[in-house]
Amino acid sequence: MSAGSTWLEPMRRRGLKYLRVVLAAGVFAGLAAAFVDFRGLVPVAVGRWLASVQFVPSAVAFATGVTGALACLVILFVTLAVGRVYCSVLCPLGIFQDVVARVAGWFRRKQPLRPYRPAQTWVRHLFLWGAVAGIAAGAAGFTLSLLDPYSIFGRIAADLFRPLVTLANNALVGVAGSMGIESLYRVAPQWAGVGALALPVAMLVLVAGLAAWRGRLYCNTVCPVGTLLGLAASRGAFRLELDKSACVKCTDCLRGCKAQCIDLRTGTIDASRCVGCYNCIDACDQQGISYRWSWGRRAERAPVPAVKPTEAAASPERRAFLAGTVAAAAAATGANRLVGVTETVKAPDTNLSRAICPPGAAGVDRFLDRCTACHLCVSACPTHVLQPAFLEYGVGGLMKPRLDYTVAFCNFDCQRCAEVCPDGAITLLALADKQVARIGLARLDLEKCIVKTKNTDCAACSEHCPTKAVDTIPYGENLRLPQVNDELCIGCGACEYACPAQPKKAIVVAGRRRHEVAVRRIDEKAKDPRKQNDFPF
Amino acid sequence: MAFRIRGVPGGGFPAMNTRRDFIKTGLALGAAASFANWSKLAAAETTPAPAGPRPVLVAVREGTRTAMLDAALAALGGIGAFVQPGQTVCLKPNIGWDAPPERGADTHPEIVSHLTKLCLAAGAKSVTIFDNTCDQWQRCYENSGIEKAAREAGAHVVNGKDKSLYREVEIPGGVKLKRALVHSLVLDSDVFLNVPVLKHHSGTGMTAAMKNLMGVVWDRGFFHQNDLHQTIADIMLVRKPTLNLLDAYHPMVRNGPRGKTVADVVEMRMLLASVDPVALDAAAAKMLGLDPAKIAYIKFGDAMKLGVMDLEAVDVRRINLA
Numbered sequence: 001m002s003a004g005s006t007w008l009e010p011m012r013r014r015g016l017k018y019l020r021v022v023l024a025a026g027v028f029a030g031l032a033a034a035f036v037d038f039r040g041l042v043p044v045a046v047g048r049w050l051a052s053v054q055f056v057p058s059a060v061a062f063a064t065g066v067t068g069a070l071a072c073l074v075i076l077f078v079t080l081a082v083g084r085v086y087c088s089v090l091c092p093l094g095i096f097q098d099v100v101a102r103v104a105g106w107f108r109r110k111q112p113l114r115p116y117r118p119a120q121t122w123v124r125h126l127f128l129w130g131a132v133a134g135i136a137a138g139a140a141g142f143t144l145s146l147l148d149p150y151s152i153f154g155r156i157a158a159d160l161f162r163p164l165v166t167l168a169n170n171a172l173v174g175v176a177g178s179m180g181i182e183s184l185y186r187v188a189p190q191w192a193g194v195g196a197l198a199l200p201v202a203m204l205v206l207v208a209g210l211a212a213w214r215g216r217l218y219c220n221t222v223c224p225v226g227t228l229l230g231l232a233a234s235r236g237a238f239r240l241e242l243d244k245s246a247c248v249k250c251t252d253c254l255r256g257c258k259a260q261c262i263d264l265r266t267g268t269i270d271a272s273r274c275v276g277c278y279n280c281i282d283a284c285d286q287q288g289i290s291y292r293w294s295w296g297r298r299a300e301r302a303p304v305p306a307v308k309p310t311e312a313a314a315s316p317e318r319r320a321f322l323a324g325t326v327a328a329a330a331a332a333t334g335a336n337r338l339v340g341v342t343e344t345v346k347a348p349d350t351n352l353s354r355a356i357c358p359p360g361a362a363g364v365d366r367f368l369d370r371c372t373a374c375h376l377c378v379s380a381c382p383t384h385v386l387q388p389a390f391l392e393y394g395v396g397g398l399m400k401p402r403l404d405y406t407v408a409f410c411n412f413d414c415q416r417c418a419e420v421c422p423d424g425a426i427t428l429l430a431l432a433d434k435q436v437a438r439i440g441l442a443r444l445d446l447e448k449c450i451v452k453t454k455n456t457d458c459a460a461c462s463e464h465c466p467t468k469a470v471d472t473i474p475y476g477e478n479l480r481l482p483q484v485n486d487e488l489c490i491g492c493g494a495c496e497y498a499c500p501a502q503p504k505k506a507i508v509v510a511g512r513r514r515h516e517v518a519v520r521r522i523d524e525k526a527k528d529p530r531k532q533n534d535f536p537f
Numbered sequence: 538m539a540f541r542i543r544g545v546p547g548g549g550f551p552a553m554n555t556r557r558d559f560i561k562t563g564l565a566l567g568a569a570a571s572f573a574n575w576s577k578l579a580a581a582e583t584t585p586a587p588a589g590p591r592p593v594l595v596a597v598r599e600g601t602r603t604a605m606l607d608a609a610l611a612a613l614g615g616i617g618a619f620v621q622p623g624q625t626v627c628l629k630p631n632i633g634w635d636a637p638p639e640r641g642a643d644t645h646p647e648i649v650s651h652l653t654k655l656c657l658a659a660g661a662k663s664v665t666i667f668d669n670t671c672d673q674w675q676r677c678y679e680n681s682g683i684e685k686a687a688r689e690a691g692a693h694v695v696n697g698k699d700k701s702l703y704r705e706v707e708i709p710g711g712v713k714l715k716r717a718l719v720h721s722l723v724l725d726s727d728v729f730l731n732v733p734v735l736k737h738h739s740g741t742g743m744t745a746a747m748k749n750l751m752g753v754v755w756d757r758g759f760f761h762q763n764d765l766h767q768t769i770a771d772i773m774l775v776r777k778p779t780l781n782l783l784d785a786y787h788p789m790v791r792n793g794p795r796g797k798t799v800a801d802v803v804e805m806r807m808l809l810a811s812v813d814p815v816a817l818d819a820a821a822a823k824m825l826g827l828d829p830a831k832i833a834y835i836k837f838g839d840a841m842k843l844g845v846m847d848l849e850a851v852d853v854r855r856i857n858l859a
Contacts (some may be wrong), residue, residue: 040675105754182780185696383673401563411673413635413680456764457833459740460757468792472739478831480740500761526790528803529826535596535855537823 001535017278020088028032028095031486034420035157035379038166038187044380044419051376051422055086055225056148058422060140060370076232082291083233083240087226087275093149094219094275097211097410104212111255114215115493117264120275124220131224141425142396145373147224154374155200155399159388162379163183163189168261178283180503192378195390195447196399215258218272230272240272246288253280253289282298353511355392355402359410359437360418360426364393371425373399377417383408385493386417403439405493405509410439412466435467437514438507440491442470445489448506458482461495461507467518469536470495470507482507487519543554569711577591591852592813594820594844599806600858602786605699608856609782609810610655620728622660627667627726628652628692629778630683631670631734631749634795635672638682640788641802644734646686648808650783652732653690665722667695668752671795675802694720710841713763714771718755723776731778731814735785735799735821741765742832744794745821746781746814747773747843773814773843781817783809786825815844816851817826823848 025168027050053056053071061069075086087094105111127147134143145151166189173184191197210218219226233239242253244267251252253262256279261270269280269289274501279288352365358377378401385408386401393400401417403410418428423517429437442461450458457474461468462482469488475481482495484507491509499505530536595612597605610616627857630644638645653664658752666687670677674697678684680754684694695702723729735748740761741748750772751757785807792801805824811817815838821831829835829846840844 186699186701188698188700350815382676408673411676412637414673414676422635450762452760454764456763456766457740458761462739463794466795466797470796478833480742500758500763502762517773522798523800525793525800526803530791530805530824531826535853536826537596537819537853 008308014282017282018074020085020109020276020278021087024095024098027090028092028099028247031153032157032161032489034376035154036162036165037379038162038169038190040382044416047376047380048420048422049119051154051420053090053230054422055148055150055421056090056144056150056372057374058371060144060372060423060425064255064370064424064441069424074454075229079229079232080236082238082277083236084226084229084269084275086229086418087216088277089212091149091153091225092161093153093207093223094216096153096156097218098209098258098277100208100211101215113251114254114257114260116254117260119176119219119261119270123222124230127222128224128227130226138370139200139396140402141367141369141371142398145399147372148372149219149223150372151372152200152203154376155388156204156206156207158375158379159192159200160204190384190478192388193390196276196388199399214260216259216273216275219275220259220261222525226275227272228363233270234272236271237293238296239268239294240276241292242267242269243286243288243290246286248286250285252285252312253282255332256280256462264494274311348418351513351516353393355389355397355400356405356440356493356509356511357393357402357424357438358417359434359490360415360421360429361515362427364397365513367425368397368400369425370423371400372423373401375399375401376422376428377401378418378476380416380420381409382414385410393498403493407497408491409464410493434522436490436518436520438490438512438518440489440493440506440510440511441486442484442489442491442495444470444482446481446509448499448501448504449482450506451475453478455479455503458500460498460500462500464494465522466492466494469518488521490518555609555659569615573723574579577764581661591850592811592816593600593854594809594811594813594816594848595741595854595856596820596856597808597810597856597858600808601782602645602647602808604858605786606648606651606782608858609808612854612856613780613810613812616655616659619730620656620659620661623662624727625725626656626661626664626730626732627755628656628664628687628732629723629749630666630668630678630681630712630732631736631744632668632674632697632750633671634750635676635680635824636796637680639787639799639802641734641787642797643677643681643683643735644732644784644792645786646682647685647751648732648782649692650686650690652730653692653784656728656730657691661728664690664692665695665726667720667722668693669697669720669755669757671750698753700755702755708771708774710774711771711794712766712767712837714839716761717759718752719722719771719775720755720783723753728779733781733783734787735783735824736796737789737825738793739793741834743818743822743825743827745783745818746762746778747818749833750775750778758850769810769834770837770841774841776841778814779812781809781811781814783817783821785809785821788824790825813844813851815839815846816848817844819846819848819851820853 030046032049033042053074058069058071059153062072131143131147166187170186173186207218249264259273259275261273279365357364357367385403387404388399389397389402392402415434418426446452457479459480462472468490469485470482472480472482493509495507496509499507506515595609597608630649632643634642635643640696646694656664687694702721704721706719707716723859731746733746736744738744747769785805787802787804788802789796789801809817816833823830845851
């Protein structure tokens with residue numbers, strides 16, 4: 001059986017699996033840490049980099065012309081070469097399922113035998129084509145935010161695991177009996193609203209449940225990235241193959257297989273569902289499973305009599321793959337076209353948005369188009385002003401981050417969200433440009449203002465305003481009344497957050513649908529207010 | 538027989554081996570001090586004294602931050618007059634804003650650092666620092682330079698945004714503020730040092746010693762809702778600071794309290810120190826060209842006998858280090 005052996009032969013047994021486990025553990029640890037980081041301890045580069053090499057974010061960035069976003073192409077190339085290693089090594093949702101399956105295994109008396117199951121081809125294609133149709137129809141952001149496995153994991157980790165880890169930390173502070181001094185301190189857990197939290201909770205139950213029950217069933221049934229990469233993998237150059245002459249049908253390989261894609265009766269492995277975990281290679285005492293060069297060997301490999309080339313070309317697999325490639329390209333151009341349209345469309349007179357998107361997003365439509373709602377920015381935002389939306393953007397903006405000024409306000413000197421954003425939805429601006437990026441406009445209702453209603457000083461709004469768009473003017477007898485200079489306002493929400501008026505705030509920020517550029521006022525050097533330059537008292 | 542002068546900041550005196558050496562040095566030091574630093578003091582003492590003890594306000598000019606701090610403390614009897622060995626010290630600077638030291642939005646880290654070292658040198662058991670910040674607290678602590686400087690000086694830097702560290706207290710004499718959640722460090726420390734920075738303030742006109750104590754309560758919104766000036770005066774009733782030290786090296790004279798750029802600060806190179814927060818704020822107001830009587834919280838503070846607003850009734854000791 002030396003005819004099909006390859007250069008990969010020597011590292012066939014243990015090496016590959018351990019390599020996979022080590023890489024996956026590293027990627028998972030890095031991403032999980034970035035997502036649950038409630039104290040800002042994980043370097044920005046860790047989350048940013050591990051997120052940027054994810055398939056969907058990098059595909060969005062690539063399709064929208066972000067330079068250097070080539071990870072999606074590399075992943076496709078690698079998949080075409082050696083199969084769906086992305087799913088086992090890079091995809092955090094995939095690795096998470098492996099963790100769940102492993103933990104579930106601890107509670108079983110015996111490792112179950114997971115026999116071969118035929119592929120749920122029509123379900124897989126339903127999700128893949130549904131996604132393609134969604135993208136082509138111009139709802140790329142919405143579609144991808146629902147289906148991108150990386151973003152699904154991100155939301156689970158950011159919205160559920162992060163507050164839980166925060167609570168654990170707080171319990172630890174208490175147990176330690178510390179005053180919160182130095183290394184450990186309490187942090188208020190950040191829970192998203194019930195509406196925004198519903199989907200991550202549902203996805204956690206679904207994905208973890210399926211993983212505990214049958215391994216990578218989610219990846220091989222629902223996940224469109226898995227299906228797309230599966231189409232490439234089933235045309236792969238190197239594929240895992242069973243050496244039928246060595247196989248004693250002991251079923252050891254089946255026990256380790258998370259995809260249930262090894263068919264011992266026909267002696268084949270379904271490459272479209274194999275996630276490249278290499279458990280089977282490791283498990284096989286006969287060394288009967290290995291990577292083999294598969295291009296141009298179709299006839300030899302096929303369990304049934306050789307098919308004619310024309311028939312092979314027309315095989316459902318190939319047809320699907322070709323169609324998939326074409327559709328993906330079409331979807332990409334569709335997304336591009338849509339982005340172009342939203343940028344040029346002239347809204348009549350109003351430029352208002354109920355929800356406010358972060359500076360660097362350029363506008364709500366562009367933002368919703370590109371954001372996959374992975375919530376890496378939600379985790380990274382030091383003030384927590386970025387909160388997952390429920391219906392504030394409309395249904396299409398479900399779970400997309402928005403600035404919630406009841407929670408906090410956007411820090412003037414901070415661009416952490418743009419620093420971590422992997423898909424180009426939030427562009428990293430020069431700090432000076434970020435500081436004039438108008439995402440909203442403060443609207444002051446003096447009839448609600450405490451200075452007027454209670455006839456006392458307040459000006460909490462002006463106090464917090466970083467551009468001094470909100471200033472105070474003399475009012476009444478020795479009081480100071482706030483006023484807003486629209487030109488200078490960037491809509492950061494500091495005034496709204498600080499406003500103590502009840503039950504309704506006197507100053508609220510109205511979001512700008514398309515972001516604008518505020519005026520940057522350069523002040524002259526201040527003069528010494530002392531009457532004499534000596535001790536003025 | 539060997540004499541050593543201990544506890545003198547900056548030290549560096551030659552060892553004195555004879556009684557004659559000691560007397561000579563002592564005389565020389567005394568003379569230098571009275572001529573160089575306290576020449577104005579004599580003038581201040583000539584003003585007619587009102588009934589009762591007059592609060593002392595020390596105003597220092599034209600030195601580095603640390604030199605002015607040393608001079609101010611020396612004029613008040615040294616740090617030892619406020620910090621006894623074994624005591625716990627809570628130091629409350631203004632760390633309200635995410636701004637670098639040169640913007641003057643927060644107390645300068647040099648002052649925090651030097652004061653921490655002085656307290657520890659005086660035998661303080663511990664020095665802890667916190668503020669309930671306006672901007673995101675970790676960014677304030679970090680970018681103000683205070684966290685690093687304080688840690689290096691040996692202080693503990695405590696989270697001011699941890700609600701569990703606040704305790705509710707009754708404020709019997711409070712006019713508007715009858716009860717408040719106050720940081721336990723303020724309530725429990727043996728010594729409470731208020732270390733504000735002088736700034737313009739768009740809401741109250743100015744901020745210095747009294748206004749800085751808004752950072753020891755959990756709910757600042759209540760202050761804004763219920764007569765900002767009166768509640769600022771009320772909070773002083775919770776715990777009067779052991780000493781107030783005002784950083785006025787480069788006060789922010791407009792766009793306060795956050796400020797926009799370094800253009801908002803004016804280099805005055807001053808530092809004020811007093812046990813009386815009202816007197817200190819009254820003097821601070823004049824530095825910003827304001828009439829203390831027009832700053833309502835100073836007036837309320839005076840009316841509530843928290844201190845003396847009338848600087849004529851204050852023992853002002855002016856020290857020019859130039």
